[in-house]
Amino acid sequence: MVENRPILTLVSHLVLIFGVVLVALPIWITFVAATHDAVRMTQAPIPLLPGTHFLENLKATLFGSGLSSAEAAPVWRMLLNSLAMALMIAFGKIVISLLSAFAIVYFKFPFRMGFFWLIFITLMLPVEVRILPTFEVVANLGMLNSYWGLTVPLIASATATFMFRQVFLTIPDEMLESARIDGAGPMRFFIDILVPLSRTNIAALFVILFIYGWNQYLWPLLITTDNDMTTIVMSIKQMLEAAEQSPQWNIIMMTALLAMIPPVFVVIAMQKLFVQGLTETDK
Amino acid sequence: MASITLKDLVKAYGDTEVLHHIDGQIEDGEFVVIVGPSGCGKSTLLRMVAGLETVTGGEIHIGDRVVNELEPADRDIAMVFQNYALYPHMSVRENMAYGLKIRKISKDEINRRVEEAADILEIRPYLERKPRQLSGGQRQRVAMGRAIVRDPQVFLFDEPLSNLDAKLRVQMRLEIRKLQQKLGVTSIYVTHDQVEAMTLGDRLMVLNGGYVEQFGTPIELYDRPETMFVAGFIGSPAMNFLPAEVANGVTTLSNGAQLGVAQGQGNVVLGVRPEHLEPQEDGAIEVQVQLMEQLGANTLLHGALKGTDTEMVVSLPGHVTAAPGTEMKFGAAPENMHFFAPDTQKRIE
Ligand SMILES: Nc1ncnc2c1ncn2[C@@H]1O[C@H](COP(=O)(O)OP(=O)(O)OP(=O)(O)O)[C@@H](O)[C@H]1O
Ligand SMILES: [Mg+2]
Numbered sequence: 040m041v042e043n044r045p046i047l048t049l050v051s052h053l054v055l056i057f058g059v060v061l062v063a064l065p066i067w068i069t070f071v072a073a074t075h076d077a078v079r080m081t082q083a084p085i086p087l088l089p090g091t092h093f094l095e096n097l098k099a100t101l102f103g104s105g106l107s108s109a110e111a112a113p114v115w116r117m118l119l120n121s122l123a124m125a126l127m128i129a130f131g132k133i134v135i136s137l138l139s140a141f142a143i144v145y146f147k148f149p150f151r152m153g154f155f156w157l158i159f160i161t162l163m164l165p166v167e168v169r170i171l172p173t174f175e176v177v178a179n180l181g182m183l184n185s186y187w188g189l190t191v192p193l194i195a196s197a198t199a200t201f202m203f204r205q206v207f208l209t210i211p212d213e214m215l216e217s218a219r220i221d222g223a224g225p226m227r228f229f230i231d232i233l234v235p236l237s238r239t240n241i242a243a244l245f246v247i248l249f250i251y252g253w254n255q256y257l258w259p260l261l262i263t264t265d266n267d268m269t270t271i272v273m274s275i276k277q278m279l280e281a282a283e284q285s286p287q288w289n290i291i292m293m294t295a296l297l298a299m300i301p302p303v304f305v306v307i308a309m310q311k312l313f314v315q316g317l318t319e320t321d322k
Numbered sequence: 323m324a325s326i327t328l329k330d331l332v333k334a335y336g337d338t339e340v341l342h343h344i345d346g347q348i349e350d351g352e353f354v355v356i357v358g359p360s361g362c363g364k365s366t367l368l369r370m371v372a373g374l375e376t377v378t379g380g381e382i383h384i385g386d387r388v389v390n391e392l393e394p395a396d397r398d399i400a401m402v403f404q405n406y407a408l409y410p411h412m413s414v415r416e417n418m419a420y421g422l423k424i425r426k427i428s429k430d431e432i433n434r435r436v437e438e439a440a441d442i443l444e445i446r447p448y449l450e451r452k453p454r455q456l457s458g459g460q461r462q463r464v465a466m467g468r469a470i471v472r473d474p475q476v477f478l479f480d481e482p483l484s485n486l487d488a489k490l491r492v493q494m495r496l497e498i499r500k501l502q503q504k505l506g507v508t509s510i511y512v513t514h515d516q517v518e519a520m521t522l523g524d525r526l527m528v529l530n531g532g533y534v535e536q537f538g539t540p541i542e543l544y545d546r547p548e549t550m551f552v553a554g555f556i557g558s559p560a561m562n563f564l565p566a567e568v569a570n571g572v573t574t575l576s577n578g579a580q581l582g583v584a585q586g587q588g589n590v591v592l593g594v595r596p597e598h599l600e601p602q603e604d605g606a607i608e609v610q611v612q613l614m615e616q617l618g619a620n621t622l623l624h625g626a627l628k629g630t631d632t633e634m635v636v637s638l639p640g641h642v643t644a645a646p647g648t649e650m651k652f653g654a655a656p657e658n659m660h661f662f663a664p665d666t667q668k669r670i671e
Binding site for chain 1 (some may be wrong): 352372373374393394395396399401403405407408409410411421422424425
């Protein structure tokens with residue numbers, strides 16, 4: 040709509056600004072809280088302007104054991120755990136679903152469509168639904184308190200397989216035929232042609248899956264008992280519980296702030312490819 | 323270089339046979355065009371030679387090898403596709419080099435060959451560009467370059483010019499022909515455009531409904547079409563077909579006019595090309611003109627055989643004016659009159 044009505048422009052801007060403030064205010068308060076000392080944060084009214092303790096809090100949060108009372112791992116360790124988990128889930132899901140989609144689209148094997156529908160049905164079975172049997176399997180495999188236990192059960196992805204299947208179906212048959220005449224075998228074709236052609240879709244999926252992995256809460260809570268394996272998202276909940284006794288809001292807010300940064304960074308870094316991947320249609 | 327032999331070649335998809343017992347011999351260095359209407363099986367035949375379609379029956383020989391079971395890469399062929407099928411994420415250079423890289427040819431040799439081909443095709447300035455940064459004609463050249471660098475025994479083309487505009491098509495057509503003559507590589511070229519087929523091919527294989535109608539030089543096809551299909555397909559505007567009856571060496575047209583030239587006996591179809599009809603005072607073929615098309619070099623008269631509704635076209639050199647309704651008399655040289663049997667559609671001698 041290209042219209043030039045001042046009132047309309049004003050109103051739509053007001054609505055948008057209101058929306059931005061609504062979203063940004065809690066983040067701002069988190070940031071402000073992370074820059075004051077613990078004492079200031081317990082006094083009313085809560086501050087709305089940044090204080091002077093930012094670096095101090097950052098250091099205490101990253102390298103101290105988070106909350107002084109708890110025997111938790113330092114926050115840098117939790118960040119590392121979360122990062123490892125998110126990356127392993129994102130990469131694992133992408134690799135597995137690329138390969139499954141490749142098999143389903145380009146190979147004729149018995150019960151091909153059967154397999155496709157089997158994969159499809161797992162859409163109805165997210166971790167939360169199969170959590171007890173999955174836990175049992177992971178425990179029996181001795182993967183409790185390990186990165187494998189954290190990630191492997193989350194890696195299979197029907198959505199991503201389905202998406203890559205659609206991407207591959209848009210790639211003209213001549214591409215495969217050309218490659219065959221050029222003498223490329225199946226894996227060569229996959230690596231040299233298919234993967235580069237799906238580049239933007241892979242990037243878009245990576246963003247979504249990274250955030251999905253980063254935000255995992257229930258599964259890590261169940262599978263890790265060792266403090267060294269705590270993820271950042273779990274720790275925020277634990278800190279809130281601890282805050283009942285000794286409210287160290289500056290540290291809690293600093294942790295929350297740190298937990299937000301990697302997903303934001305991934306989104307910003309991949310933004311261009313991400314948009315291309317979701318909108319571009321031709322190959 | 324190599325010859326290609328097709329022996330009793332059959333292709334079926336499930337129960338439907340789309341190519342019926344094709345035989346043919348393509349000589350070393352020859353340029354053969356497969357031509358026919360849409361859906362007649364041209365692409366299927368070409369793709370069988372390429373190894374992209376399985377062979378249901380019969381044999382394909384390239385050189386002295388039976389290649390039925392060989393992978394496309396092992397047949398020593400190169401193919402140019404209608405939509406070029408360039409790899410969009412690779413530069414022109416990488417596109418051309420890809421097949422050579424897979425064959426583990428040395429870097430220097432690859433560069434030498436790619437640049438040589440690029441010079442022949444005049445695409446050197448574009449070597450580092452991506453295909454989407456090229457025009458249709460340039461992409462077409464790259465696709466040909468990709469075929470050339472491989473230095474194959476056989477070139478296969480599947481309607482490589484049909485995505486280009488008319489002018490560029492004529493230009494590229496000539497270039498393909500020159501290139502093939504220079505390189506002397508045995509080539510099979512598929513098209514549904516009979517003008518393209520006539521200008522390019524040493525010999526033409528006319529396919530119709532999965533059968534070979536005729537396999538010969540353009541002039542043979544034009545002068546002595548073996549079937550009514552070939553007669554109607556080759557030449558533009560298409561040959562006129564007049565139902566007629568032959569008795570005692572006299573041909574009687576459906577309006578009663580009689581000609582002294584005849585072949586066969588009983589019901590026949592007389593075929594005369596529009597450009598072979600000459601105005602004659604006592605011509606037996608009388609045409610009632612309905613429409614006139616002035617093309618500059620020649621004039622087309624559309625009308626009907628007088629007294630019937632058999633449509634006819636006459637092509638006369640230069641400028642001719644004829645008002646609608648005019649009746650004109652034409653004759654034709656005996657060697658330009660073709661007789662066909664209406665039931666088998668075959669030529670009668
Ligand atoms: N995969 C397939 N399964 C079944 N029938 C097929 C298949 N591929 C082609 N055909 C049939 O085979 C016949 C020949 O097809 P082909 O593509 O060779 O035609 P063509 O002569 O190249 O036509 P065009 O000029 O339109 O490209 C067609 O009737 C088509 O319907
Ligand atoms: Mg075709």
